[in-house]
Amino acid sequence: MPEYLPTAPYKGTRDFLPAEMSVRTQVFGHLYDVLERRGFLRYDGPILESAEIYERKSGQELADKQLYTLTDKGGRRLALRPEMTPSVARMIAGSAKSLSFPVRWYSHPNCHRYEAPQRGRVREHWQINADIFGSDSANCEIEIFELVHDMMAALGATPDMFVLRVNDRNLLTSALTDVAGVSQDHLSQVFALVDRWEKYPREKLAESAREIGLSDKQFAKLAETLDAGEALLDELPAAVLEQSNLVRVLRSSAGSLVKYEPMIVRGLAYYTSTVFEVFDTSPENRRALFGGGRYSDLASMFTPQQIPGIGFGMGDVTLIDFLDTHGLTPAPRSEVDVMVIPVTEDLSGEARSVAASLRAAGLRTSTPIEHRKLGKELTRADKAGAVAVVIVGQEDWAAGNVTVRSLATREQNPVAIADAPAAVRALLA
Amino acid sequence: MPEYLPTAPYKGTRDFLPAEMSVRTQVFGHLYDVLERRGFLRYDGPILESAEIYERKSGQELADKQLYTLTDKGGRRLALRPEMTPSVARMIAGSAKSLSFPVRWYSHPNCHRYEAPQRGRVREHWQINADIFGSDSANCEIEIFELVHDMMAALGATPDMFVLRVNDRNLLTSALTDVAGVSQDHLSQVFALVDRWEKYPREKLAESAREIGLSDKQFAKLAETLDAGEALLDELPAAVLEQSNLVRVLRSSAGSLVKYEPMIVRGLAYYTSTVFEVFDTSPENRRALFGGGRYSDLASMFTPQQIPGIGFGMGDVTLIDFLDTHGLTPAPRSEVDVMVIPVTEDLSGEARSVAASLRAAGLRTSTPIEHRKLGKELTRADKAGAVAVVIVGQEDWAAGNVTVRSLATREQNPVAIADAPAAVRALLA
Numbered sequence: 083m084p085e086y087l088p089t090a091p092y093k094g095t096r097d098f099l100p101a102e103m104s105v106r107t108q109v110f111g112h113l114y115d116v117l118e119r120r121g122f123l124r125y126d127g128p129i130l131e132s133a134e135i136y137e138r139k140s141g142q143e144l145a146d147k148q149l150y151t152l153t154d155k156g157g158r159r160l161a162l163r164p165e166m167t168p169s170v171a172r173m174i175a176g177s178a179k180s181l182s183f184p185v186r187w188y189s190h191p192n193c194h195r196y197e198a199p200q201r202g203r204v205r206e207h208w209q210i211n212a213d214i215f216g217s218d219s220a221n222c223e224i225e226i227f228e229l230v231h232d233m234m235a236a237l238g239a240t241p242d243m244f245v246l247r248v249n250d251r252n253l254l255t256s257a258l259t260d261v262a263g264v265s266q267d268h269l270s271q272v273f274a275l276v277d278r279w280e281k282y283p284r285e286k287l288a289e290s291a292r293e294i295g296l297s298d299k300q301f302a303k304l305a306e307t308l309d310a311g312e313a314l315l316d317e318l319p320a321a322v323l324e325q326s327n328l329v330r331v332l333r334s335s336a337g338s339l340v341k342y343e344p345m346i347v348r349g350l351a352y353y354t355s356t357v358f359e360v361f362d363t364s365p366e367n368r369r370a371l372f373g374g375g376r377y378s379d380l381a382s383m384f385t386p387q388q389i390p391g392i393g394f395g396m397g398d399v400t401l402i403d404f405l406d407t408h409g410l411t412p413a414p415r416s417e418v419d420v421m422v423i424p425v426t427e428d429l430s431g432e433a434r435s436v437a438a439s440l441r442a443a444g445l446r447t448s449t450p451i452e453h454r455k456l457g458k459e460l461t462r463a464d465k466a467g468a469v470a471v472v473i474v475g476q477e478d479w480a481a482g483n484v485t486v487r488s489l490a491t492r493e494q495n496p497v498a499i500a501d502a503p504a505a506v507r508a509l510l511a
Numbered sequence: 512m513p514e515y516l517p518t519a520p521y522k523g524t525r526d527f528l529p530a531e532m533s534v535r536t537q538v539f540g541h542l543y544d545v546l547e548r549r550g551f552l553r554y555d556g557p558i559l560e561s562a563e564i565y566e567r568k569s570g571q572e573l574a575d576k577q578l579y580t581l582t583d584k585g586g587r588r589l590a591l592r593p594e595m596t597p598s599v600a601r602m603i604a605g606s607a608k609s610l611s612f613p614v615r616w617y618s619h620p621n622c623h624r625y626e627a628p629q630r631g632r633v634r635e636h637w638q639i640n641a642d643i644f645g646s647d648s649a650n651c652e653i654e655i656f657e658l659v660h661d662m663m664a665a666l667g668a669t670p671d672m673f674v675l676r677v678n679d680r681n682l683l684t685s686a687l688t689d690v691a692g693v694s695q696d697h698l699s700q701v702f703a704l705v706d707r708w709e710k711y712p713r714e715k716l717a718e719s720a721r722e723i724g725l726s727d728k729q730f731a732k733l734a735e736t737l738d739a740g741e742a743l744l745d746e747l748p749a750a751v752l753e754q755s756n757l758v759r760v761l762r763s764s765a766g767s768l769v770k771y772e773p774m775i776v777r778g779l780a781y782y783t784s785t786v787f788e789v790f791d792t793s794p795e796n797r798r799a800l801f802g803g804g805r806y807s808d809l810a811s812m813f814t815p816q817q818i819p820g821i822g823f824g825m826g827d828v829t830l831i832d833f834l835d836t837h838g839l840t841p842a843p844r845s846e847v848d849v850m851v852i853p854v855t856e857d858l859s860g861e862a863r864s865v866a867a868s869l870r871a872a873g874l875r876t877s878t879p880i881e882h883r884k885l886g887k888e889l890t891r892a893d894k895a896g897a898v899a900v901v902i903v904g905q906e907d908w909a910a911g912n913v914t915v916r917s918l919a920t921r922e923q924n925p926v927a928i929a930d931a932p933a934a935v936r937a938l939l940a
Contacts, residue, residue, distance in 0.1 A: 087564060089605030089813050092589060095557030097602050100616065103553050119870045121847040121877035121895075124532050128524030128635050129558060129591070129621065130579075135516060150559075152581040155625060160521060162558070173526050176518030182894065184880045187529065192558065196584060206557050214880065221859065221880045228863070232870075335860045384518050418550040430650065431764045434657070441548045441661075448550035451613045451643065451650045465611065466550075 094197065094205030104414035106398070109405065110190060112236040113210055113396075120229055122186040122212055127169045129192070133161040135168045138383055139352070148195045162194035165395065166211045167352070168383070174215050174391075175384035183216025183389070186225075204399055213393025215380065220327035222392045223356055224336040226374070230360060230394070231339055237401075238410040244371065246339060248358040249346035250328040251375075253318060257344055261317050262307040268294060272304070277347040279308060308345045315342070327376070328356050354378040356392060367407045372396040416467025418446045420506045422484075423463075425475040427453040433474045436484060436502055440472070443503035445510070464489055470509045472502050523626065523634030533843035535827070538834065539619060541665040542639055542825075549658055551615040551641055556598045558621070562590040564597045567812055568781070577624045591623035595640045595824065596781070597812070603644050603820075604813035612645025612818070615654075633828055642822025644809065649756035651821045652785055653765040655803070659789060659823070660768055666830075667839040673800065675768060677787040678775035679757040680804075682747060686773055690746050691736040697723060701733070706776040708737060737774045744771070756805070757785050783807040785821060796836045801825040845896025847875045849935045851913075852892075854904040856882040862903045865913060865931055869901070872932035874939070893918055899938045901931050 091097045098106060114124070137145040150162040163169055166189055174181070189211045197203045212229060214222045230246055254276065258264040264272050271294045275287065282290075284305070291301040307314060315323065315332070323329045332342055340358070348357040359373030374394025381389045405411040420440055424433040433449050440447040448466075450459055456473065463471045473485040478496055486505040487494035497505045520526045527535060543553070566574040579591040592598055595618055603610070618640045626632045641658060643651045659675055683705065687693040693701050700723045704716065711719075713734070720730040736743060744752065744761070752758045761771060769787070777786040788802030803823025810818045834840040849869055853862040862878050869876040877895075879888055885902065892900045902914040907925055915934040916923035926934045 086814060087561070087567070087601075087812050089601050091557050091601075092559050092561060092587070093585075095559060097557070097605070098555040099602065099606055100552035100554050103555055106555075107553060119873070119875050121875060123529035123846060124536060125529050126527040126532055128520050128526070130521045130524060130623070130635065132516070132521060138516070150581060150583070152579060154579070156522075158521070172516070172518050172520075173528065176526070177528055182891065186877070194559070206559065217880045219880050219882075221878075224863070225878075225880065336863075383516050385515060417552060434653070434765075444548075446548050446550060448615070449650075449654075451646045451648050451654065453648075462611065 092205075094203075096204065096206070100417075101414040105412055106402075108412045108415065109237065109402070110210070113233050114188075114190075116229070116232045116236045117188045117210075117212060120186065120225070120232070122188040122229075125170070125173065125187050125189050126191065127166075127173060127189070129162055129194075130160045131163050131169055131172075133159040135172065135383060136161055136164060139168065148197065150194045150196060163191065164195045165193050166191050166209065167380075167393075167395075170211065170213065171381040171389075172384055174389060175381035175387070178381075178385065178387055178389065181216070184219075184222070185215050186213075187215065188212040208398040210396040211393065212396075213391050215391040216389055218327075218378075218390050220330035220334075223327050223331050223376070224334065224339075226392055226394065227331065227336060227339045227358070230358075233396075234360070237405060239404075239408065243363060243408050244404075245341050245361050245363055246358060247343040247346050247361050248328055248331075248340040248356065249343055250326045250355050251347070251353060251357060252322065252355050253315075253326055253328065254344060254347065256318050256322040257307050257314055258304070260319060260322075261314065262304045263300065264296075264304065268296065272296075273347060276308065276345050277349055279345040310344065312342050314344050326355070348373050348375050352377045352380075358394070362404055362407070364407050367404065369400075371400050371404050416446075416469075418448045418463075418466055418468050419510055420445050420447050420470045420472060421459065421463040421466065421468050422447060422449050422472045422474060423456060423459045424450075424453075425456060425473060429474050429476065429479065432479055436472055436474060436499065439500075440503050440506060443507065445503065445506055460487075460489070470506045472506065521634075523632075525633065525635070529846075530843040534841055535831075537841045537844065538666065538831070539639070542662050543617075543619075545658070545661045545665045546617045546639075546641060549615065549654070549661070551617040551658075554599070554602065554616050554618050555620065556595075556602060556618070558591055558623075559589045560592050560598055560601075562588040564601065564812060565590055565593060568597065577626065579623045579625060592620065593624045594622050595620050595638065596809075596822075599640065599642065600810040600818075601813055603818060604810035604816070607810075607814065607816055607818065610645070613643055613648075613651070614645060615641075615643050617641040637827040639825040640822065641825075642820050644820040645818055647756075647807075647819050649759035649763075652756050652760045652805070653763070653768075655821055655823065656760065656765060656768045656787070659787075662825075663789070666834060668833075668837065672792055672837050673833075674770050674790045674792055675787060676772040676775050676790050677757055677760075677769040677785065678772055679755045679784050680776070680782060680786060681751065681784050682744075682755055682757065683773060683776065685747050685751040686736050686743055687733070689748060689751075690743065691733045692729065693725075693733065697725065701725075702776060705737065705774050706778055708774040739773065741771050743773050755784070777802050777804050781806045781809075787823070791833055791836070793836050796833065798829075800829050800833050845875075845898075847877045847892075847895055847897050848939055849874050849876050849899045849901060850888065850892040850895065850897050851876060851878050851901045851903060852885060852888045853879075853882075854885060854902060858903050858905065858908065861908055865901055865903060865928065868929075869932050869935060872936065874932065874935055889916075889918070899935045901935065 133151050152160050192206055192208050194206050288301050353375030355376045357375035359370040362371050376392040378390050379388050380391045422433045422437040424430045437447045437449045471487050483496040484502050485494050486497050488509050562580050581589050621635055621637045623635050704719055717730050782804030784805045786804035788799040791800050805821040807819050808817045809820045851862045851866045853859045866876045866878045900916050912925040913931050914923050915926050917938050
């Protein structure tokens with residue numbers, strides 16, 4: 083046993099010290115605000131869930147590989163949630179009777195996955211989840227796409243910095259079978275190949291295609307189909323297009339929000355039609371920031387009631403990477419707006435009463451804990467980012483005054499005690 | 512395997528559906544605001560910590576009894592944090608070189624303890640932690656006591672609803688040895704007895720005292736000492752009183768914030784002098800809501816640097832119980848301020864553009880996802896707590912207008928499209 087324990091957090095997890103936490107509070111605060119303005123309602127749930135809800139979906143072996151599991155003293159097998167969707171599905175199923183669908187819900191949970199830590203991969207991450215439950219309407223897609231744009235705009239992102247790329251898995255199936263001529267036997271393997279389409283060079287994909295059993299000609303046709311972009315829609319059967327919410331969106335005024343990309347799949351199993359991702363367009367960061375999709379039956383594990391939904395999860399690591407890359411990360415907020423400094427220690431009660439009046443006026447205000455010389459406290463106030471200090475001195479106080487000093491101009495003036503809040507407010511403006 | 516999995520959360524944990532979450536967001540939002548106005552800086556850290564940091568303090572057996580532990584694939588023994596203090600001690604020790612002490616920090620983590628669920632006891636609870644690190648000054652005590660009062664006031668609590676009861680363990684030691692005549696041999700057992708003083712009837716305490724080996728006369732003297740209240744201070748040696756921050760507070764203007772109670776101990780091991788608790792004065796709920804204290808050396812597990820601190824943890828369950836008991840729990844916020852309803856489905860694009868202008872004016876605004884008759888949507892808007900609806904009709908729109916309807920008065924008027932935000936704002940005011 084070492085004499086002192088290490089101060090680093092557990093591998094793959096992070097401490098958020100105040101300066102970093104302030105950045106996060108601002109970033110996520112903007113996002114909460116956008117969500118609330120659209121009538122999305124926040125919910126939350128436990129970190130611990132029955133391990134079974136993850137295993138049912140993906141099988142115990144796959145689940146075990148990435149899950150943090152434990153068995154409680156009552157013998158219940160539990161997991162730290164790796165994502166929020168099964169939890170929210172459970173809650174929606176449990177409260178379905180009292181809900182008037184469709185509902186817009188969001189949350190900001192931390193999720194755990196056992197991964198080898200590397201850039202953009204951590205074991206504990208925080209994720210904004212936003213979903214609409216209980217409707218098949220293409221208005222859901224429009225709402226979610228508008229929401230994504232509003233969230234990005236609230237973070238300061240301009241339209242050139244990202245693109246919202248969309249697809250519909252049913253369109254892809256039709257493109258593969260009706261246009262590219264992929265046989266039913268090959269379909270699921272080709273889907274998996276398409277999911278890797280942008281991650282590997284074309285030769286490597288061709289090699290994988292040969293392994294699946296596609297001829298070079300078939301691969302060329304596949305590539306031509308996926309490269310066709312929006313023109314591909316003209317080749318798809320009308321009956322398929324008519325079934326697609328995404329096609330409805332593309333044909334509406336909301337079509338300008340998105341870019342149709344035939345090769346977008348999004349790996350997760352439960353998406354059944356619309357899939358989408360926000361893609362960073364900066365040359366050094368070209369990759370999906372986050373994504374989501376539509377599921378025709380979210381809560382089938384918990385209830386016979388069919389509840390469709392559409393939504394996304396936005397992880398903190400890639401998001402803050404994106405903000406850093408584009409110079410959009412906000413500065414940490416100052417620690418306080420103003421400090422009230424008693425010149426001598428016996429005036430600390432008076433200083434506290436002035437501080438109380440400043441706080442009542444909405445100003446973030448502190449008083450010294452350790453008594454130090456005025457010069458030292460001024461330096462401290464500067465470091466804390468205060469715009470002003472209020473100095474409480476014996477003679478001033480006896481005359482009913484305090485001294486308000488601007489830390490920017492170093493100008494200082496006596497003001498009546500009751501006028502201190504207004505004087506500091508003026509410096510803050 | 513049952514066909515459908517249960518929708519209840521894991522025993523002792525809670526789902527927070529939107530209505531309940533809205534209450535919590537408001538309550539904790541008020542508390543964050545008070546903390547930020549005092550210059551307390553928020554931090555956060557991982558849920559998973561090395562199990563060792565809890566076992567070092569309380570021993571593996573005791574730790575195991577209440578800890579949720581697991582071993583990761585790398586063989587690391589981990590625990591879900593049962594409290595925040597060891598985590599923040601780790602962070603403070605790790606960042607001590609870059610901090611300019613004293614610092615005021617707060618957090619709002621969820622913590623896990625394996626307990627038999629009962630009223631006020633859950634396995635996952637959320638706790639506001641507020642601490643001042645790096646100072647021995649009695650100004651810390653004053654700041655923390657003021658903070659407690661500000662937090663309670665922000666929740667609507669009036670001074671008659673609670674009392675901030677304080678003690679200093681060193682005063683208690685002196686009271687027991689110098690006044691009550693407890694021998695050194697009995698001291699730790701009597702401390703434990705004092706910790707139960709208010710939980711059991713006097714006869715039961717007398718019985719425990721006999722078991723420890725106190726005579727009935729010694730117990731009577733102990734009871735007399737603890738019952739003395741503030742008068743006890745007159746009997747304590749001056750040298751002991753001079754060492755006590757609490758005595759400094761009691762003798763200052765901040766003395767009115769607290770009530771000295773000689774029998775307050777607070778169970779947790781790391782408190783070394785000042786201890787305190789907020790006590791609910793309502794007849795049906797008489798008990799400690801939360802508490803805290805001072806530790807002379809917080810981070811000794813992680814660093815040779817001696818870092819004193821004082822702080823408290825305020826759990827959500829007892830806090831919200833308190834608010835319920837006193838009728839202070841806020842109502843859930845309305846889902847939206849306003850709904851924009853297109854009379855026919857082909858006007859939904861127009862409705863969305865009106866909604867965007869309302870949101871830009873800061874109004875929480877939704878549009879229907881499923882198209883329904885106007886009457887049905889009005890009912891829905893009422894249920895959502897909206898103050899107004901904006902109706903988008905064909906003729907109105909062609910004339911450059913929309914109809915703004917108050918849901919309170921059912922009065923409705925056409926207004927120019929651009930004036931809709933101001934018209935809704937007026938109804939909200």
